[in-house]
Amino acid sequence: xxxxxxxxxxxxxxxxxxxxxxxxxxxxxxxxxxxxxxxxxxxxxxxxxxxxxxxxxxxxxxxxxxxxxxxxxxxxxxxxxxxxxxxxxxxxxxxxxxxxxxxxxxxxxxxxxxxxxxxxxxxxxxxxxxxxxxxxxxxxxxxxxxxxxxxxxxxxxxxxxxxxxxxxxxxxxxxxxxxxxxxxxxxxxxxxxxxxxxxxxxxxxxxxxxxxxxxxxxxxxxxxxxxxxxxxxxxxxxxxxxxxxxxxxxxxxxxxxxxxxxxxxxxxxxxxxxxxxxxxxxxxxxxxxxxxxxxxxxxxxxxxxxxxxxxxxxxxxxxxxxxxxxxxxxxxxxxxxxxxxxxx
Amino acid sequence: xxxxxxxxxxxxxxxxxxxxxxxxxxxxxxxxxxxxxxxxxxxxxxxxxxxxxxxxxxxxxxxxxxxxxxxxxxxxxxxxxxxxxxxxxxxxxxxxxxxxxxxxxxxxxxxxxxxxxxxxxxxxxxxxxxxxxxxxxxxxxxxxxxxxxxxxxxxxxxxxxxxxxxxxxxxxxxxxxxxxxxxxxxxxxxxxxxxxxxxxxxxxxxxxxxxxxxxxxxxxxxxxxxxxxxxxxxxxxxxxxxxxxxxxxxxxxxxxxxxxxxxxxxxxxxxxxxxxxxxxxxxxxxxxxxxxxxxxxxxxxxxxxxxxxxxxxxxxxxxxxxxxxxxxxxxxxxxxxxxxxxxxxxxxxxxxxxx
Numbered sequence: 001x002x003x004x005x006x007x008x009x010x011x012x013x014x015x016x017x018x019x020x021x022x023x024x025x026x027x028x029x030x031x032x033x034x035x036x037x038x039x040x041x042x043x044x045x046x047x048x049x050x051x052x053x054x055x056x057x058x059x060x061x062x063x064x065x066x067x068x069x070x071x072x073x074x075x076x077x078x079x080x081x082x083x084x085x086x087x088x089x090x091x092x093x094x095x096x097x098x099x100x101x102x103x104x105x106x107x108x109x110x111x112x113x114x115x116x117x118x119x120x121x122x123x124x125x126x127x128x129x130x131x132x133x134x135x136x137x138x139x140x141x142x143x144x145x146x147x148x149x150x151x152x153x154x155x156x157x158x159x160x161x162x163x164x165x166x167x168x169x170x171x172x173x174x175x176x177x178x179x180x181x182x183x184x185x186x187x188x189x190x191x192x193x194x195x196x197x198x199x200x201x202x203x204x205x206x207x208x209x210x211x212x213x214x215x216x217x218x219x220x221x222x223x224x225x226x227x228x229x230x231x232x233x234x235x236x237x238x239x240x241x242x243x244x245x246x247x248x249x250x251x252x253x254x255x256x257x258x259x260x261x262x263x264x265x266x267x268x269x270x271x272x273x274x275x276x277x278x279x280x281x282x283x284x285x286x287x288x289x290x291x292x293x294x295x296x297x298x299x300x301x302x303x304x305x306x307x308x309x310x311x312x313x314x315x316x317x318x319x320x321x322x323x324x325x326x327x328x329x330x331x332x333x334x335x336x337x338x339x340x341x342x343x344x
Numbered sequence: 345x346x347x348x349x350x351x352x353x354x355x356x357x358x359x360x361x362x363x364x365x366x367x368x369x370x371x372x373x374x375x376x377x378x379x380x381x382x383x384x385x386x387x388x389x390x391x392x393x394x395x396x397x398x399x400x401x402x403x404x405x406x407x408x409x410x411x412x413x414x415x416x417x418x419x420x421x422x423x424x425x426x427x428x429x430x431x432x433x434x435x436x437x438x439x440x441x442x443x444x445x446x447x448x449x450x451x452x453x454x455x456x457x458x459x460x461x462x463x464x465x466x467x468x469x470x471x472x473x474x475x476x477x478x479x480x481x482x483x484x485x486x487x488x489x490x491x492x493x494x495x496x497x498x499x500x501x502x503x504x505x506x507x508x509x510x511x512x513x514x515x516x517x518x519x520x521x522x523x524x525x526x527x528x529x530x531x532x533x534x535x536x537x538x539x540x541x542x543x544x545x546x547x548x549x550x551x552x553x554x555x556x557x558x559x560x561x562x563x564x565x566x567x568x569x570x571x572x573x574x575x576x577x578x579x580x581x582x583x584x585x586x587x588x589x590x591x592x593x594x595x596x597x598x599x600x601x602x603x604x605x606x607x608x609x610x611x612x613x614x615x616x617x618x619x620x621x622x623x624x625x626x627x628x629x630x631x632x633x634x635x636x637x638x639x640x641x642x643x644x645x646x647x648x649x650x651x652x653x654x655x656x657x658x659x660x661x662x663x664x665x666x667x668x669x670x671x672x673x674x675x676x677x678x679x680x681x682x683x684x685x686x687x688x689x690x691x692x693x694x695x696x697x698x699x
Contacts, residue, residue: 118665123672135664
C-alpha cells in the first residue's frame with residue numbers, strides 16, 4: 001500500500017472504516033438472507049433511521065462527553081422524563097406542544113449545567129453524578145405520573161401531525177407491492193432532526209474551538225490545562241451539550257413512540273455507550289468521531305432488525321450479538337493500541 | 345479532646361457512618377418503634393433486621409466492587425447481569441432444561457449451586473482477562489457482559505421463569521428452620537470475613553492498593569500487576585454469583601429480567617458512599633459495607649414513609665449528591681479557604697482593636 005494512504009489510515013480512521021464496512025456488510029447479508037421478507041426495500045433502511053432517531057441524537061451527545069474523558073449515564077432516564085413531560089403536558093394538562101418542547105430543551109440545559117458543575121468544578125466522578133442524575137430523572141418521571149399516557153390526535157393535533165408527517169422521497173425509489181400499488185419510501189421529521197444533530201455535532205467537533213478543546217482535554221487534561229484551556233469550563237459545557245442533545249433525542253423518541261411511561265427508554269444509556277464504542281470512541285477520551293457513533297447506532301439497529309425479521313429467534317439473541325460485536329471491536333481497538341505502542 | 349474529635353472527623357469512615365446514623369435517627373423520629381425487634385413464628389422481625397437482610401446482596405456485591413475499583417480505577421457494571429445469569433444457570437441445572445416449575449431436583453443442590461458459582465467466576469475471569477491482559481478500560485470491558493449475561497440467562501431458562509419449589513433451596517434467601525436470623529446475614533458475614541482475612545492476613549490488600557495507585561511501579565517493584573488485577577475481577581464475579589443465588593433463593597425462582605436489575609449501580613454507589621475514590625488505589629472495605637447498608641436504609645425509610653418504589657429514586661439521588669459533594673476534595677478545599685479567610689478577617693479586626 002502507498003505509504004501516504006497508509007499514514008492517513010492510522011488506527012483510528014481505520015477503525016471508523018471497519019465500522020462503516022461492517023455495517024454495509026451486515027446489511028447486505030441481511031438483504032441476501034431475508035430478501036423475501038422485504039429487507040431489500042429502501043423503506044427497511046429508512047425505518048432503521050426512524051426507529052433509532054432518538055438514539056442517534058443521544059449517542060451524538062454521549063460521544064462529546066466521552067471525548068472529554070467523561071461518561072453520562074443519565075441520558076436514558078432524561079429521555080423518559082422528556083417523553084413523560086410531553087405526554088402529561090399534552091394529554092392531561094392540554095398544553096400546546098411548542099412551549100412544552102421549549103421547556104424540555106431548557107430542562108435539558110439546566111440538568112446538564114448542574115451535572116457539569118458538579119463534575120467540572122467540584123471534581124466528583126462523572127459516573128456517580130450522572131448516576132444520581134439517572135435516579136433523579138427516572139424518579140421525577142414517576143413523580144409526574146406513574147401511568148402510561150399516550151398522545152393521540154385528540155390530545156394534540158399539531159404534535160400528532162408532526163409525528164405522522166411523511167416526507168416522501170422521489171417516486172422512482174419506490175417499488176410496486178403485491179397489490180400493484182406504488183409504495184413510495186418516506187422518512188419522518190425525527191430523521192431530519194437526527195441527521196441535522198449529527199451534522200451539527202460533526203461540525204462542532206471538527207471546526208470549532210470548543211470541539212478541538214474537547215479532544216485536548218480528553219487526550220491529556222494536564223497538558224490541556226497547561227496550554228491555557230479552562231478544563232473545568234470545557235467539561236461543564238460538554239455535559240450541558242450532552243443533556244441538550246439528549247432532550248432533542250427525547251423529542252425524537254417521543255415522536256416515534258407517542259407515549260410516556262416510567263420504564264420507557266430504560267437501558268438507553270448503555271445502548272448509546274455501546275454505539276459510541278463500536279463507532280471507535282475510546283472511553284478514556286480524546287479519540288472518536290460522531291460519524292462512527294452514528295454507524296454504531298445503525299449497526300446495533302441492524303442486528304435488532306435482523307433478529308426481528310427472522311421471527312423465530314428469541315430477542316435475547318440481539319443482545320448477545322451486540323455484545324459479541326462489542327467484544328470484537330474492543331479487542332480490535334486494543335490490538336491497534338498495542339501495535340501503535342510497539343512501533344514507537 | 346478537640347484533637348481527638350478532629351482525628352475522628354478526618355477518618356474516612358466518619359462521614360459514611362454519620363450518614364447512616366442520620367438516616368436511622370430520622371427513622372426513629374418518624375416512627376419510634378423503628379428499632380423494635382420482635383419474634384414472630386420463631387423468626388426475628390423488625391425494620392432493622394429487614395435492612396440487614398435485604399441489604400445483603402448489595403453488601404456482598406460491594407465487597408467485590410471495592411476490590412475492582414481499587415485495583416483498576418474502574419467499575420464492573422456487569423455484576424447485576426452476572427447475578428441474573430447465576431440464578432438462571434443454577435435453576436436451569438436444578439430443574440432441568442425447559443422445565444417451568446419443579447418440586448424435585450434433577451441434580452443435587454450442591455451441584456446446582458457450584459455450577460452457578462462457576463458460571464459467575466467464568467464471567468469474572470472473562471472481565472478480568474479483558475481488563476488485565478488486554479488493557480481495556482474496565483467499564484467498556486464489563487459492558488460486554490452487562491449486555492450479554494442477562495440474555496444468556498434468558499436462553500438458559502428457555503425464555504421463561506423457572507421455579508424451584510424445593511424447601512432447602514429457599515433457605516439461602518429466607519430462614520433455616522429453627523434459626524431466627526435470616527440466612528442472608530450469615531452469608532454476608534462469611535463473605536466479608538473471608539475477604540477481610542484474605543486482605544489482612546496476606547499482603548494482598550497492600551498489593552491491590554499499590555497496583556491501583558501505580559500499575560507500572562508495582563510491576564517494577566516485583567508484583568505481577570496483571571495477575572492481581574485478574575484475581576480481583578475473579579473475586580468480584582464470585583461475589584456477584586453468591587449475591588445472585590441469594591436473590592434467586594428469596595423468590596425461589598430465576599426471574600432473568602428482574603434479578604439484579606440496577607444492582608450494579610447500587611454496588612458502585614455503596615463504594616462511593618463509603619468514601620472510596622473511584623479513581624482507584626486506597627480503599628476501605630468497611631466503608632463500602634456501611635455504604636451498602638446506608639443505601640438499603642434509605643430505600644427502606646422511603647418505602648416506610650409511603651414513597652412509591654418508582655418515586656424513591658428522586659430522594660435517593662438528592663441524598664447521594666449531598667453525600668458525594670460533602671466528600672469531594674474540591675468542596676472541602678472551598679470550605680477550608682472560606683474558613684481561612686474568616687480567620688484572617690478576625691485577626692485583622694483583632695489587630696486593629698489592639699492598635
